[in-house]
Amino acid sequence: MIKKQFRSFYFRHMIHDIEKLIEYFSVFGGLGWKVDIDASLEDLIQTEILDNFGSLYNQITELTTNEPQYLKLLTNLARGDRRIFSAFNKSGLTNLSGGLSLKHLQEMGVLEAEYSREEPPIKDNNKLKREVARHRISHKMRFTSPFLRFWFYFIAPMKKEIELGHYQKVMDNFRQHHQAFIGYTFEELSNVLLKHKLSSSQLVDSGSYWDRHVEIDLMATTLDNKLIIGECKWKNHKLNKKELNKIHEKCEKVGFEPDILMLFSKRGFSKELLSMQDKELRLYSCEDFEDLLSNISQADLIQGFERE
Known part of the structure; x- marks a missing residue:
């Protein structure tokens, strides 16, 4: 999917500087509309996302049904290591409730699974060390578009501030974390x-x-x-x-x-x-x-x- 989104984004914007293309794609990839590529990334976040927060919030809510547990889970998946059990713990979800949440979010096209290739430990006559025995192999989840990951990383957690027009906190957070954020999109590509x-x-x-x-x-x-x-x-x-x-x-x-x-x-x-x-x-x-x-x-x- 990300290859199709990358090609679509390029056709829509024709950004020939590949570094800039990847930076802008990491935020707007999958959004599905044309943005002014002559504007800075920070200016575009304000004019295209923050100024359109209400409309985008309503459309994304149709996918997540505005369930608080879904929002917590999505935020922790966006900001964390994407491991399922880790996200469940941070979101205060049991394996059952977390699993049901993931099932719904996959069905709605928000997330998709990335399966672990870790081999389980080999048991012999001796007991496994406690840290090995307690370790759980965990799959990961990834967002189906860079924009959705951006939304739950930077936008959704600051809903109250955005509704009050306090954009500065959002932008300060973006400046602090955007290089690491873009790094994951670069890894996918x-x-x-x-x-x-x-x-x-x-x-x-x-x-x-x-x-x-x-x-x-x-x-x-x-x-x-x-x-x-x-x-x-x-x-x-x-x-x-x-x-x-x-x-x-x-x-x-x-x-x-x-x-x-x-x-x-x-x-x-x-x-x-x-x-x-x-x-x-x-x-x-x-x-x-x-x-x-x-x-x-x-x-x-x-x-x-x-x-x-």
């Missing part, structure tokens, strides 16, 4: 680019990997049993060899022996890292995401929320 580069016919699966030890942005396996590990960094500097060392450290923790390593960077790579690039180390910058935008046409347009 990096997974799309990974699939594009390797071709889906070679892949068994791809997506993030997490367990009680590590979080890995991307892990993919191929039909010929190759393991691909990737990390995505939305940082305002070039990545250097330290990032490569961090990936190796993560892999060692969980016993992974990757055949291919991939790094995705907002601002490119150091000369040292570029000199190391080969079939086993593949480096991708913002410019490479242009590959996802070929042969764009009117047919790529997706409708979203109605504009007041």
Whole structure:
């Protein structure tokens, strides 16, 4: 879905600066209407979202039925690590009530599941350590569009302030967290680019990997049993060899022996890292995401929320 939304957003706005395209898409992707790309992101948040809060709130409420437990859950999923049990705990929900909430929100097209690929611990004659025995493998949830995640990350928790016209608190919060927020959208798009580069016919699966030890942005396996590990960094500097060392450290923790390593960077790579690039180390910058935008046409347009 995110690839279709990305192509639709590009066709509607024709932002040729890929870094800017990803930044604006992370907020307005899936909203479904054209915004003034010459305006700053902060100005657009005010004019397109905060000034249209009432209309958007009513449309989103149709999806969530304005249930307080849904709103708490969605906010915690947007702001947290997206793990189901973690979000239940933060929202004060039991596994039963949380599960029913997720079922409804999936049926309404707000969320979709991302299933864990963590292997359960192997039991032998000895008892498992307490921390291992108590650990629960948890799936994650992701929002079906960047805009919905933006809404429940920055907008819904500040409903009262927005209705009173106190926009400054919303914008201060956005300035503080927006780089990390955009980083997740970059990770999702990096997974799309990974699939594009390797071709889906070679892949068994791809997506993030997490367990009680590590979080890995991307892990993919191929039909010929190759393991691909990737990390995505939305940082305002070039990545250097330290990032490569961090990936190796993560892999060692969980016993992974990757055949291919991939790094995705907002601002490119150091000369040292570029000199190391080969079939086993593949480096991708913002410019490479242009590959996802070929042969764009009117047919790529997706409708979203109605504009007041």
